[in-house]
Amino acid sequence: MLRTRAFWQLQFIHQPDSILNMGNCIQGVKDFFCRPKNTNVRVSLPMVCFVWQIAMIILFGVFIRYDEESDTHWSEHRKSHNISSDIENDFYFRYPSFQDVHVMIFVGFGFLMTFLKKYSFGAVGFNFLIAAFGIQWALLMQGWFHSLDHTDGKIKIGVESLINADFCVAGCLIAYGAVLGKVSPVQLLVMTLFGVTLFAVEEFIILTVIHARDAGGSMVIHTFGGYYGLAISWVLYRPHLDQSKRLQGSVYHSDVFAMIGTLFLWMFWPSFNSAITDHGDGQHRAAINTYLALASTVLTTVAISSVFQKKGKLDMVHIQNATLAGGVAVGTAAEFLLTPYGSLIVGFCCGILSTFGYLYISPFMEKRLKIQDTCGVHNLHAMPGVIGGIVGAITAAAASESTYGHEGLINTFDFEGDFKDRTPNIQGGHQAAGICVAIVFGIGGGVLVGIILRLPIWGDPADDNCFDDEVYWELPEDEESIPPILEYNNHMSNKQQEMSESNFSVEQS
Amino acid sequence: MLRTRAFWQLQFIHQPDSILNMGNCIQGVKDFFCRPKNTNVRVSLPMVCFVWQIAMIILFGVFIRYDEESDTHWSEHRKSHNISSDIENDFYFRYPSFQDVHVMIFVGFGFLMTFLKKYSFGAVGFNFLIAAFGIQWALLMQGWFHSLDHTDGKIKIGVESLINADFCVAGCLIAYGAVLGKVSPVQLLVMTLFGVTLFAVEEFIILTVIHARDAGGSMVIHTFGGYYGLAISWVLYRPHLDQSKRLQGSVYHSDVFAMIGTLFLWMFWPSFNSAITDHGDGQHRAAINTYLALASTVLTTVAISSVFQKKGKLDMVHIQNATLAGGVAVGTAAEFLLTPYGSLIVGFCCGILSTFGYLYISPFMEKRLKIQDTCGVHNLHAMPGVIGGIVGAITAAAASESTYGHEGLINTFDFEGDFKDRTPNIQGGHQAAGICVAIVFGIGGGVLVGIILRLPIWGDPADDNCFDDEVYWELPEDEESIPPILEYNNHMSNKQQEMSESNFSVEQS
Amino acid sequence: MLRTRAFWQLQFIHQPDSILNMGNCIQGVKDFFCRPKNTNVRVSLPMVCFVWQIAMIILFGVFIRYDEESDTHWSEHRKSHNISSDIENDFYFRYPSFQDVHVMIFVGFGFLMTFLKKYSFGAVGFNFLIAAFGIQWALLMQGWFHSLDHTDGKIKIGVESLINADFCVAGCLIAYGAVLGKVSPVQLLVMTLFGVTLFAVEEFIILTVIHARDAGGSMVIHTFGGYYGLAISWVLYRPHLDQSKRLQGSVYHSDVFAMIGTLFLWMFWPSFNSAITDHGDGQHRAAINTYLALASTVLTTVAISSVFQKKGKLDMVHIQNATLAGGVAVGTAAEFLLTPYGSLIVGFCCGILSTFGYLYISPFMEKRLKIQDTCGVHNLHAMPGVIGGIVGAITAAAASESTYGHEGLINTFDFEGDFKDRTPNIQGGHQAAGICVAIVFGIGGGVLVGIILRLPIWGDPADDNCFDDEVYWELPEDEESIPPILEYNNHMSNKQQEMSESNFSVEQS
Numbered sequence A, B, C: 001m002l003r004t005r006a007f008w009q010l011q012f013i014h015q016p017d018s019i020l021n022m023g024n025c026i027q028g029v030k031d032f033f034c035r036p037k038n039t040n041v042r043v044s045l046p047m048v049c050f051v052w053q054i055a056m057i058i059l060f061g062v063f064i065r066y067d068e069e070s071d072t073h074w075s076e077h078r079k080s081h082n083i084s085s086d087i088e089n090d091f092y093f094r095y096p097s098f099q100d101v102h103v104m105i106f107v108g109f110g111f112l113m114t115f116l117k118k119y120s121f122g123a124v125g126f127n128f129l130i131a132a133f134g135i136q137w138a139l140l141m142q143g144w145f146h147s148l149d150h151t152d153g154k155i156k157i158g159v160e161s162l163i164n165a166d167f168c169v170a171g172c173l174i175a176y177g178a179v180l181g182k183v184s185p186v187q188l189l190v191m192t193l194f195g196v197t198l199f200a201v202e203e204f205i206i207l208t209v210i211h212a213r214d215a216g217g218s219m220v221i222h223t224f225g226g227y228y229g230l231a232i233s234w235v236l237y238r239p240h241l242d243q244s245k246r247l248q249g250s251v252y253h254s255d256v257f258a259m260i261g262t263l264f265l266w267m268f269w270p271s272f273n274s275a276i277t278d279h280g281d282g283q284h285r286a287a288i289n290t291y292l293a294l295a296s297t298v299l300t301t302v303a304i305s306s307v308f309q310k311k312g313k314l315d316m317v318h319i320q321n322a323t324l325a326g327g328v329a330v331g332t333a334a335e336f337l338l339t340p341y342g343s344l345i346v347g348f349c350c351g352i353l354s355t356f357g358y359l360y361i362s363p364f365m366e367k368r369l370k371i372q373d374t375c376g377v378h379n380l381h382a383m384p385g386v387i388g389g390i391v392g393a394i395t396a397a398a399a400s401e402s403t404y405g406h407e408g409l410i411n412t413f414d415f416e417g418d419f420k421d422r423t424p425n426i427q428g429g430h431q432a433a434g435i436c437v438a439i440v441f442g443i444g445g446g447v448l449v450g451i452i453l454r455l456p457i458w459g460d461p462a463d464d465n466c467f468d469d470e471v472y473w474e475l476p477e478d479e480e481s482i483p484p485i486l487e488y489n490n491h492m493s494n495k496q497q498e499m500s501e502s503n504f505s506v507e508q509s
Helices: A002-012 A023-034 A044-063 A074-080 A090-115 A120-146 A159-179 A185-209 A218-235 A241-247 A252-274 A281-307 A316-329 A340-367 A377-397 A406-413 A424-453 A482-508 B002-012 B023-033 B044-063 B074-080 B090-115 B120-146 B159-179 B185-209 B218-235 B241-247 B252-274 B281-307 B316-329 B340-367 B377-397 B406-413 B424-453 B482-508 C002-012 C023-034 C044-063 C074-080 C090-115 C120-146 C159-179 C185-209 C218-235 C241-247 C252-274 C281-307 C316-329 C340-368 C377-397 C406-413 C424-453 C482-508
Strands: A064-066 A154-157 B064-066 B154-157 C064-066 C154-157
Touching: A044 A064, A044 A120, A044 A185, A044 B281, A044 B340, A064 A120, A064 B340, A074 B281, A074 B406, A090 A120, A090 A159, A090 A252, A090 A316, A090 B090, A090 B252, A090 B281, A090 C090, A120 A154, A120 A159, A120 A185, A120 B252, A120 B281, A120 B316, A154 A159, A159 A185, A159 A218, A159 A377, A159 B281, A185 A218, A185 A424, A218 A316, A218 A377, A218 A424, A252 A281, A252 A316, A252 B252, A252 C090, A252 C120, A252 C252, A281 A316, A281 A340, A281 A406, A281 C044, A281 C074, A281 C090, A281 C120, A281 C159, A316 A340, A316 A377, A316 C120, A340 A377, A340 C044, A340 C064, A377 A424, A406 A424, A406 C074, B044 B064, B044 B120, B044 B185, B044 C281, B044 C340, B064 B120, B064 C340, B074 C281, B074 C406, B090 B120, B090 B159, B090 B252, B090 B316, B090 C090, B090 C252, B090 C281, B120 B154, B120 B159, B120 B185, B120 C252, B120 C281, B120 C316, B154 B159, B159 B185, B159 B218, B159 B377, B159 C281, B185 B218, B185 B424, B218 B316, B218 B377, B218 B424, B252 B281, B252 B316, B252 C252, B281 B316, B281 B340, B281 B406, B316 B340, B316 B377, B340 B377, B377 B424, B406 B424, C044 C064, C044 C120, C044 C185, C064 C120, C090 C120, C090 C159, C090 C252, C090 C316, C120 C154, C120 C159, C120 C185, C154 C159, C159 C185, C159 C218, C159 C377, C185 C218, C185 C424, C218 C316, C218 C377, C218 C424, C252 C281, C252 C316, C281 C316, C281 C340, C281 C406, C316 C340, C316 C377, C340 C377, C377 C424, C406 C424
Parallel strands: A064 A154, B064 B154, C064 C154
Antiparallel strands: none
């Protein structure tokens, strides 16, 4: 009740009924919004899945084709382009990185969110569902914006498109982290539909129009994804979420599962940041920088986690999350000459900041800003993403021909075509502009999508029913814990019966 | 008792004792078959492991050598073949895909089967054992049939041989899924020995004699493996398996473990289907097609799973298994010009069919056909494998020089040497013939091997002892769950004693 | 008390107080050493992390730069060195193997050690911490010894440096296995600091001075790491460790977690052994040999595990550990012409030996040699490492131009520059010398570091507090297991009350 009233106030607070003269109408709408929660998704979920998948098939039929390197005409293409060997097919430059990114999306993000004691199915299962839908929609959206072949109106896809689709989905999975346990699968699919759409537009503006560089997506993926999720979470604020408090923690084994996610994200982050950078030195350098930044983050995360707990005990939440912040924060600058010690410094600062975020900023945001951020995406993605954007802008602005070499500078920043007159200084400014675009799209888009998600038709759980797999999953009966007790009860009641009988007999005698 | 009598009837029903005049003999054999189950494998398991491993060493010593690309003469070979760089060694074309396939075999299949509440050790451990044996035997068997160097009578192995060995083992691991929890490790090793042998022959017939194409092994691996397992399970039918019903379900954490298997299979399936396709565009295209088919399958699996449960709740069994069917079903056609939307359509249909399989076909098979299929391999491998074969046949028949290009058509279907006059139409027919061969070998081989596995010497568990790691594993004492109860009992009995004493005293007073 | 006295005796046994005339002083020192254990690391852990990480940043700033293949001048370098394509950047030769090694370090070693019932956080978390520190320190130490550019005094790093850093850390993680659960994170960091330093020196002596070959690090990594850990464990001997006996076993799910580690180590070991071998045939051959040795090990491990247990049941400890011994033991010889059957034989023997180790040698070492080896690193690393060194020495000594080819021999053993006159025979002797160096550094270094770690300032746990995450981690409350019991108790006591009341009433009536 309170929840919907709060929403109501948000919408109509400056519009007194007398002026609008639509009291009855509002009452009707109010009733509509105040219906008790119905988490039955038996119609909506299958329908959305079917209709959207059919739409995908039709759109793929109309638009999507293989690119030259994945087509059977490749051998002719090879000869005409004087490519000496099959090994120069882009597949061999990018496929290993692609698979690493793929693991991050499905196992990394999926298992990172299994930390809740009774939401592991939802974490890994819904992550699976929305990623599977998102990559298809992303291939289309990104294709229309980036790789539409204007001669035949078709989108040509290859391994780089698959990586970009995975990247795009990463933004939506980050947003999922903020609303984990509080939304229905249908809401998640809607969130993904709009998220991918917004992502493609935002990416087009940042990378193509502004011509900012963002290899690992600090701005494009993490800043956007983080604020998108936080804005949705803000609109969907649940004042009575403490009714689900019993399920908001972890258990021992769920924390170990989450470490699987953490480690696969941590290990493969160098592939993430280098996956679509320039062949050769670009990929090489991006991997090295990310490797170093991440290593540095682990140490400062441990330090801050320990120093702020009694007896210096470590908190698993920090180890699971803040250790990854360094990877986010070198995303933009990873392909630049950030230098190895520069990477370490970025990681150093982000480990501290991110852990602080978990200790102080998240509780503050929940209490004061009414943003309930289940996984702390603000500390792991949004904030480090902005830092990454700033680091990128500074590194770009500081670039010079003397350090990069003439050709190196042009290659690294792609100062070609329309942008051949751009200088590093100007590039730095454009990088900074990119951060703003990402934030604006994230918050703006999130608020809009959040309002759509408040419609009471999506089957989201009630406040006392959050973080519970019971709502959307057939759960196995946990025989392990129950039977001993039951058995015992039977056993005991027999004993007691005997006992009381014996008591009787004693008394009777 | 019933189980062995059923078998007996199967064997001897048409041979009345009077005719054979060997009643006594049969009685002796009957006694032999009706002995109570003895699951002690302390002699048989070590013996089989030792003897077979020693045989492998001898056979490897006689037959197996490094191929030219893994031999120290490679640099001379390189020069004489005008290969410009070490990077053109087949290792760099295939090793990343090989490692992905390797992960699917050991972690993918292994963890997918950990879903049972008390059979995780057996799932992941026996999977490990039989795969480790199988890859050695497969190198020999496939070597004899495919890569025997007739100048010196040696088998030359390289990274592609390792992938093929992993593929071969995949067939046996699929079969393991059908009998999971109902057989002993010795039976599994026997099953693998024969399975690999049958596989190599079947593969030789399909790929070399018939000259069908089957990049991802829809026919060769999945159809064969699925029916092989189902036929074995049929012969080993256990009428009283419901005595182990308490252990046939999952628990919460075992389902999360199984998701590790699902996801690693799902993510790396594009590598599986592209691992041994042609360098360049072939690998590239196979990976894209598989990626898309799998994405599509996830959505229809969720849809069907939700629509057939009360309240639209999802069933973990479907998410764990049916989501993979799309990868199976594009196995054959992945390297063809299936087109991106064609892949989506195949995935779409298979998600639906496979989930239906789990809902209706599996229970039907268990009740009517007496096939107990623990992991539902019929729905995940056998049926999608056949579909994959059909899709491959149609796609091949529909191929034309106008879409593939002259060279592309020859490369894709390998219309060279003896087969240089083959047309796509004829190829389509041969693809269809391949499906039949796979089914025949699967069912025929499975029945034969099943009969061998009925011999009462393999140490398989009794009907009330299935799905239980206790039988073949030293289990840790689960102190967590037991002591509180024990403690409590002690505590209670003390209390009761006190109580009854106090009763006494009350009475006496 | 006993523990510190034992140490005391070790140090001062030959120095009677009367001679030294410093009784009071000794008493003071004794008191210092006998203080009750204080596991509070709130000051020491953050301080060590911060100070060391800052030191890393400074040292990286002074010394570490990108190498030519990861620098923006690569395209100029390419042209001047006549490299035809970006694909010949070392990144594409080594990156897939690097990522596999990375997974082994963080997931493989981390999860392998999660088998203890209440030390999973420590296993995977501290593994994460020390590996993240170790790789940074290793880049510096190995850089100073191996890749210092003498023209500008800088260390140039590329993907091969990252692999070597991961290798170096592997040595320390092996050592962690021996002391798992008995040391504080600060001790682990100290152990890693010295371990990496010793490793770099030892590696320099073995690979550069002696010019032994050791592709997979049987000597350099496994022998050194194993003995380093065992020596530390010997110095840190805890006579009353049985006070923590209740926590020294596994539970069902923790064993399944450990299998994740086992399998990722097992699967990626071919990448480990081939990661830094020669481009082309070297990497190819090393991968094949390791693949085969590991397969063979699994069968003999199962055989021995089964034959020594009652009823032939398998022991998870063996499956988790001994199955990996084959990979260790082909480490040195993997790049040589070990031949496929040679690899099988090595794996065969190591599976047997390593399992025997777990059955008999480890208990013997604990009782007689006072070495408490939590993970059995002696059986998995130290012993197979020595065998690997011996196999390498024999294989090298047996090499000849007739089998390797003239060029092949030179390439494989790097008989160039100062070593161009070396013969295989002499090389064999030098390989053997390498084993001795590794053992000496392991034991010597371990004893020294062990003595440092006995200082009572590191926050290590008391004997009755080992193997417990409670000491260094904020643990989630395991609601699952506790409430039913509590609930039950309440319920029962009510019942009893009622019962005794009813008894009373019966009596009274």
